[in-house]
Every structure is written in structure tokens, then in C-alpha cells.
Amino acid sequence: MANRYSDILFQLIHSLEKAEKRHFKLYIKRSSAKEDLKVIQLFDALDKMETYDEKLLAKKFPAITKPQLANLKTHLYKEVLSSLRLLRTSDNIDLQLSEMLDHARILYNKGLKIQSLRILDKAKEQAQQHHKFNTLVQLLSLEKKIEMLHITRSPAEKTQQLADESTAIGLHINRVTRFSNLALLLYRWYVLNGHSRDEADEKDIRTYFKEQLPKDMDQVSGFYENLYLCQSYCWYAFIRQDFLMYYRYAQKWVDLFEKEPILKSVETGHYIKGMHTLLNAHFDLRNFRAFDETLRQFILFESTEAAQKHDNFRTHTSLYITAAKINGCLMKGDFAEGVKMIPDIEQKLSDYALYVDHHRIMVFNYKIATLYFGNGDYEKAIDYLQEIINSPIELRIDLHSYARLLHLICHYELGNYDILDSLVKAAHRFMLRMKNLTVVEEKIFRFLKKSYMSAQDIREGLKPLLESIRHLEKNRHETRAFAYLDIISWLESKVNNTTMQSIINRKYLNSRRVG
Numbered sequence: 001m002a003n004r005y006s007d008i009l010f011q012l013i014h015s016l017e018k019a020e021k022r023h024f025k026l027y028i029k030r031s032s033a034k035e036d037l038k039v040i041q042l043f044d045a046l047d048k049m050e051t052y053d054e055k056l057l058a059k060k061f062p063a064i065t066k067p068q069l070a071n072l073k074t075h076l077y078k079e080v081l082s083s084l085r086l087l088r089t090s091d092n093i094d095l096q097l098s099e100m101l102d103h104a105r106i107l108y109n110k111g112l113k114i115q116s117l118r119i120l121d122k123a124k125e126q127a128q129q130h131h132k133f134n135t136l137v138q139l140l141s142l143e144k145k146i147e148m149l150h151i152t153r154s155p156a157e158k159t160q161q162l163a164d165e166s167t168a169i170g171l172h173i174n175r176v177t178r179f180s181n182l183a184l185l186l187y188r189w190y191v192l193n194g195h196s197r198d199e200a201d202e203k204d205i206r207t208y209f210k211e212q213l214p215k216d217m218d219q220v221s222g223f224y225e226n227l228y229l230c231q232s233y234c235w236y237a238f239i240r241q242d243f244l245m246y247y248r249y250a251q252k253w254v255d256l257f258e259k260e261p262i263l264k265s266v267e268t269g270h271y272i273k274g275m276h277t278l279l280n281a282h283f284d285l286r287n288f289r290a291f292d293e294t295l296r297q298f299i300l301f302e303s304t305e306a307a308q309k310h311d312n313f314r315t316h317t318s319l320y321i322t323a324a325k326i327n328g329c330l331m332k333g334d335f336a337e338g339v340k341m342i343p344d345i346e347q348k349l350s351d352y353a354l355y356v357d358h359h360r361i362m363v364f365n366y367k368i369a370t371l372y373f374g375n376g377d378y379e380k381a382i383d384y385l386q387e388i389i390n391s392p393i394e395l396r397i398d399l400h401s402y403a404r405l406l407h408l409i410c411h412y413e414l415g416n417y418d419i420l421d422s423l424v425k426a427a428h429r430f431m432l433r434m435k436n437l438t439v440v441e442e443k444i445f446r447f448l449k450k451s452y453m454s455a456q457d458i459r460e461g462l463k464p465l466l467e468s469i470r471h472l473e474k475n476r477h478e479t480r481a482f483a484y485l486d487i488i489s490w491l492e493s494k495v496n497n498t499t500m501q502s503i504i505n506r507k508y509l510n511s512r513r514v515g
Helices: 007-014 019-029 034-050 055-060 068-090 093-109 112-127 133-149 157-193 198-211 222-239 243-259 268-285 288-302 311-332 336-352 358-374 378-389 397-414 416-434 439-448 455-470 480-484 487-495 500-514
Strands: none
Touching: 007 034, 007 068, 019 034, 019 068, 034 268, 055 068, 055 336, 068 093, 093 112, 093 133, 112 133, 112 378, 133 157, 133 358, 157 198, 157 222, 157 397, 222 243, 222 268, 243 268, 268 288, 268 311, 268 455, 288 311, 311 336, 311 358, 311 500, 336 358, 336 500, 358 378, 358 397, 358 500, 378 397, 397 416, 397 480, 416 439, 439 455, 455 487, 487 500
């Protein structure tokens, strides 16, 4: 399964829908010579393969040498992309603007300068309407070139207008670039490290964030500047576990699209990510009613034309809604219902294998393990935690750390005291080495080391452990464990000799009544 999608051409062909495959066949027969029918034969061979097999492919084309086959694959890859571009131009404003720019260049090179300028005017109007300022720069560049090199009989004030437009757009793009860079690098920091671990981390993040913000913040305007500003603040707040700030900027992010609904079809990926972020913020703050309403809106969006337009949008909308449903079960204590969803989740991850990154799979594995843990199926939880523990430690050090912690607690619940001491030591060393240890984890480790205690003594020991960490629940740097596992509810369930599910569900019902 690991090599199933190892070839880029194979990946591309298997991502095509029926209509796209049909269009490709018509396109290639119409635009290629007879000898290029080998391209169709190669396309069909790859399309019928369930798993990529280089040797089997070579056997299907015995008259073609290995270098020739490589060249044929390269040719087919380009032809498939050309076919998709032709088919999808009307679906995408970026492709439409690119086509108009290409046409303007062709007309200019033919000496038809006035016709070229007319197309540029139309393209500029569309680019401004859809906030496509990067394309607008290219359109203005060609327009200025024509005006500078030729007498076009344009009004005299047009030259000043072009200069002013270029200057304003240059400043705008500079701010967009800085905000998008900041959001990207903060996201990278989180993927590598998770939440800030201590005051030193927080100081570094705060200093970096302030240094990267543009000095002319009072000039921030337009959709993209505000979009990337909201994303930057979201990651900044999320890393620092300032969940209230995280929620406020996630809501502002989504509100940008509500103010300009047309952009849901233009920047669908950003809207989908914004809804996912807002749902996570509601989950972190236990905004139960707002969570349910946002999820309802997201599910309605899933059936819209914008969400269904591309594989990428369909896949991520589906996965984010699935993740939100898991979070809904976790925060309401409905673990049994969550466990029922697991076969469907695994089927989706299999179906979307071409599109799902390793990070997303790790997150789902941890969420599934948590569902099994809350439902009392500790052996199943261990299976999914092992998937994380045995994976390369190249990202999400925090997830690796807390997978090990939950792994320990599962073995404790199963009564595997004979291996607990060695597991505690290994997990403790790992978290110390990764600088991912807080007071809460230290206390849990110390408790789990006492595996020699009797059941009664253990139960008695849980009470002081619960009281010793309960007051830390509001301390951001000491309670990162609470973001990964509701350790308070677990301890309460042990002290009160009940299930974790009943403890969390009671808290949920009480919060609903108070709200």
C-alpha cells in the first residue's frame, strides 16, 4: 500500500473523474497524430492498474525501451494537464484571467495593440472584482509596456492613473506577502512543535510575531490582507493556547467570506480551512451551541457547487466535518456514538489516501484512540496510539508525546503493571528530551510509577493527584495535556468509580442548562 501512489502520472490519472477521462480521450484524439495513440494505450494501462507497477507496465509495451517509456509518460502527463486546463478554465477565475492575459499578449505580438488593451481592461475589471492583485500586476505591466512603447491615443491622464494603480498595488501586495509569510511560518512552527511549551517559547513567538507585522498596520485593507492577518493571529493565538483570541480571529476569518459571498467560490480552500478553524475554536472553548450551529452551516456548505467543484475541496470538507463530529463526541462525552463512526472514518481515509497527508492521519489516529479510550476499549486505543509512536518523529512532537502518555494510561487501565514501570521511564525520557514535559505530566508519571500499590491505595492516591492538578487547569503552560486528553475528567471518573463518559456528559448537560 505504501507504493500505491508512488508515480506522479499514476496519481494524476487516478485523481481524474469520469468526465475528465472522457474529455481527455476526445482532446488527445483531436489534437494528436495517429502515432500518439500510444499515449492513449499508456493512459488506459495506468487507469486499469490498482497499484502502480513499473515492471508490469514495461511488459505491456515490449516494443518500447525504458527511456522511450519515460518520455511517453512525460508527454502523457503534460497532455493530461493541458486537457484539464482546457476543461476547467470556466471553473476558475485564476485560469480565466491567465487565459485573458495570454490572449492580450498574443494580440500585442500580432501588432493589434488596441485589441490587446481592450482585453486588458476587461481582465483588470475582473481581477479587481475578485481581489486578484498578483494577476493585476501582470496585467498592468503589459498595459504600461504598450502605453510606453506605442502611441495608443489613450487619454493623457491614463499614464498617471497607471502609475498610481501600480504603486498602490505594490504596497498592497507587499503587505499580503508579509502576512501570508507570517501565517505560513507560524503554521510550520505548530506542525513541528505543537503548542508553546514554556515561557521561553512564548517569548520567542511573541517577539517574532511583532517583528513580522508591517509598520503600516493602519493601511491594512482589502480581502487578502485581512484574510492573512486573521490567519496569522489564529496561529499566533493557537500556539500560545489563547483560545479566546483564537476564536475571535477565526470568526473574523469566516466573516470575511460572509461579507463577500462570491469569494467562497474564488477562495474555497481558505473558506473551508476557516470553517475548520472556527469549529476547533468552539471545541477548545466548549462553545457547545455555537459549535453545533457552525457544524450545521458547514454540512450545508458541503453540498454546494463550490465545495463539490474539485477533489481537493470535496476531500477536505469531508475530512474536516468528520473531525468536527469526533470533537463533538469528545466534548459531549458521547464516546459510544463516536466509536460507531470509526469504520466510516477509516473508509474515508482509505478512499482519500491520494490526498491525505501524514499529519492528518496522525491526528485522526489520536482522535480515534481517544474515542476508544473514553469508551473503555483500551486495547483498541493502544493499537492506534502505536501507529503514532512507531511513526517517524518529523512533525508534531507534542502529538508523539501525548500519544505516549495516553498509551501509559491505557496500560494502567488494563492492569499491565509488570510493564508499566519501563513504559513510564521510556515516555518520561522522550518527553524530557523533546522538552515537552510540564508539571501535570510529571505528577502523572510519578503516580503511574507506583504500580506496586494495592487497588485501594491506588484509588486513594488518585484523590490527591486530582486536587494537585485541578488548580492548574487555567495555566496555559502547565496544562497542555488538557488540550489532548481531558485528564481531569478521567481522574474524576476513577475517584468516583464511574465512567469517563458519564463525567463528561454530565458536565456537558450542566453547561447547556447554564448557557
